[in-house]
Amino acid sequence: MCTLASLSLRYYSTKTAPQLPGMEYQDAICTLNTLQTNASALQQVRRERSNPQLQLQAMRGFLERAGLTVEELDHLNIIHVTGTKGKGSTCAFTEQILRSYGFHTGFYSSPHLVQVRERIRINGQPIGKELFTKYFWQVYGRLDETKDAHRGMMPAYFRFLTILAFHVFLQEKVDLAVIEVGIGGAYDCTNIIRRPWVCGISSLGIDHTQILGDTMEKIAWQKGGIFKTGVPAFTVRQPEDAMAVLKDRAKVIRSPLWVCPELDDYQADCGPLHLGLAGQHQRSNASLALQLSYTWLQKRCLPDKHVSSTSAENTSALQATSFKLSPVMVKGLADTKWPGRNQTLRHGAVTYFLDGAHTMRSMQACVHWFRETAAQHERTASGPVTRVLLFNSTGERDSAAMLKLLVPSHFDFAVFCPNITEAIASCNADQQNFNVSVENMLTRCLDNERSWRLHNDQGNTTQLLIEGRLVPDRKPDTLVFPCILSALQWITQGRDSVLADPAQRVLPVKASITAKAAPLCEAAEIHVLITGSLHLVGGVLKHLDPASSK
Incomplete structure (x- = not known):
């Protein structure tokens, strides 16, 4: 069982890695996961939502209790990036470009796909288990020591990881830190940063409406909250209403x-640029990353001749100028990798198209990318291709509206499952983050008259609404499975050897479901689009790339 060590954390030095039994990596992960459901933390979140200013005040308090100060963060030479769609990709491009110049980089992002260590990267790589364990207990120990004097309060999951990332980057003496905002900007806990070197805002859209507001203007106001006096900020082209708010902010x-x-x-000089990330929408992310990295480089290398764009007298958005790309920048764009976003994996006769699109705009981009990429693969296929959609949506998102966008892609099967990697409970505490039931998604899409019919593994049927309209002529067979692994094994029908590990156990599929697999067995190739949730994509990657779990 995962438990915190019985020995008090007060009795070890926070300056060295803990060596006491029970304070190893897995225990750190279990302890971290307790911060997601802590009752006092939930009460704190409710109080802060009524007064958002309390969020940053609380974050400063937790930071100080962890032994850090906002002044120390000034030395991290931060690039701060927010947005609705593409902020993670923009950060990945930016970090890769500056790392290609030889700088020692830190990169903080969310969410993770397989392991939480992915959120905190040094030189592009997730922090190792040993370092994670060492720094986790240092930060957790300091917070635990001081909680009695603060009504037992501990930071919630994301806040803790943000503090941990700052601590790691300071201890590892990075040359710069690329920091991705969690949600919004103005009141996001990353916004305790006082003096970033440059800020960026990627494409804006409607998401997290319960927190950020339900209009583009409200969301843009939140995103523009990361701006700082005299600090240059860059954005991509935005809808007119959003751009007006950003200009005013x-x-x-x-x-x-x-x-x-x-x-x-x-x-x-190389001709057309090649991007390491697929999809037409990545081109605006790449341009934003170029402006961010170029501005950072000028401040680093020419501190007395900073970019002309840093004048604080500008009162409206100006058009940034392009420039000639160095070979290092060109290579950085081409070498960028960001798993789970427009990613294609081919395992023999099965090709997986993975994109964690979870907003309407990102789903539109996903559909465009999938149509083009799948068509290219189908032109070279050895015979008939069967198309399968594997979908999941979490939180407050409009699952039905996103599914409507996917209908014209003509899937032969639409498969649904919860964000549970295996039906048999996993011993890996990292996977506690995936325990989101499929019912949360289905109940938001129920309708008794106009629907896709869902056949679940218990032989029952449910109705799934598609925006109040009947699905066009070609209706896919639609099924629900109890976990990601059972869905993948049914889809691939034994054609992917990576999924054939005898140690993996799943619940047996009923005969009525097995009988529907004839088109899969007869197809020369199977093309699977996995989308709707980054947690779903992460769960799939855990099975398709077992090394990512180590």
Whole structure:
């Protein structure tokens, strides 16, 4: 069983890695996961939502209790990035470019796909288990020591990881830290950063409406909250209403705001640029990353001749100028990797298309990418191809609306499952983050008259609404499975040897479900689109790339 060590954390030095029994990596993960459901933490969140300013005040308090100060964060040379769609990809491009120049980089992002260590990266790699364990107990120990004097309060999961990331980057003496905002910007816990070197805002859209508001203007106001006086900020082209708010926020805060040019406007000796991340929408993310990295480099290398865009007198967004790309920048764009986003994996006769699209705009981009990429694969297929959708949606998102966007892609099967990797409970505490029931998604899509019919593994049927309309002529067979692994094994029908580990056990599939697999067995190839949730994509990658769990 996963338990915190019985020995008090007060009796070990926070300056060295703990050596006491029960304070190993798995125990750190179990302890971290308790911060997700702590009752006092939930009460704190409710109080703070009524007064968002309390969020940053609380974060500063937790930071100080962990032995850090906001002044120390000034030395991390931070690039701070927010947005609705593409902020993680923008950060990945930016970090890769600056790492290609030889800088020692830190990168904090969320969510993780397989293991929580992915959120905190040094030189592009997830922090190792040994370092994670060492720094986890240092930070947790300091907070635990002081909780009695603060009504037993401990930071919630994301806050703790943010503090841990800052601590890791300071201890590892990174040259810069690329920090991705969690949710929003103005009141996100990463916004205790006082003096970033440059800020970025990727494409905006409607998401997290219960927290950020239900209009583009409200969401843009939150995102623009990361602007800082005199600190240059860049954004991609935004909807007119969102851009108006960003301009106003920049004016009030006195942050110079610049709009990125099109990627084609940059000059390069190599001809057309190649991006390591697939999808047309990545081109605006790449342009934003170029502006962020170029601005950071100028401040680093020419501190007395900083970019002209840093004048705090700018009162509206200006058009940022393109520039000639260095070979290092070109290589950085091409070498960028960001798993689970427009990612293609081929395992023999089965090709997986993975994209954690979870908003309407990101799903539109996903559909465009999938249509183009799948069509290319189908042109070279050895025979008939069967298309399968594996979908899951979590939280407050409109699952039905996203599914409607996927209907024209003409899937032969639509498969649903919860974010549970295996039906048999896993011993890996990292997977506690995936325990989201499929019913949460299905109950938001119920309708008794107009639907796809869902056949679940217990022989029952449920109705799934598609925006109040009947699915067009070609209706896919639609099934629900109890876990990700059982869904994958049914889809692939033994054609993917990676999924054939005898140690993996799943609940048996009923004969009525097995009988529906004839098109899969007869197809020369199987193409599977996995989308709707990054947690789903992460659970799939855990099985398709077992090394990612080590």
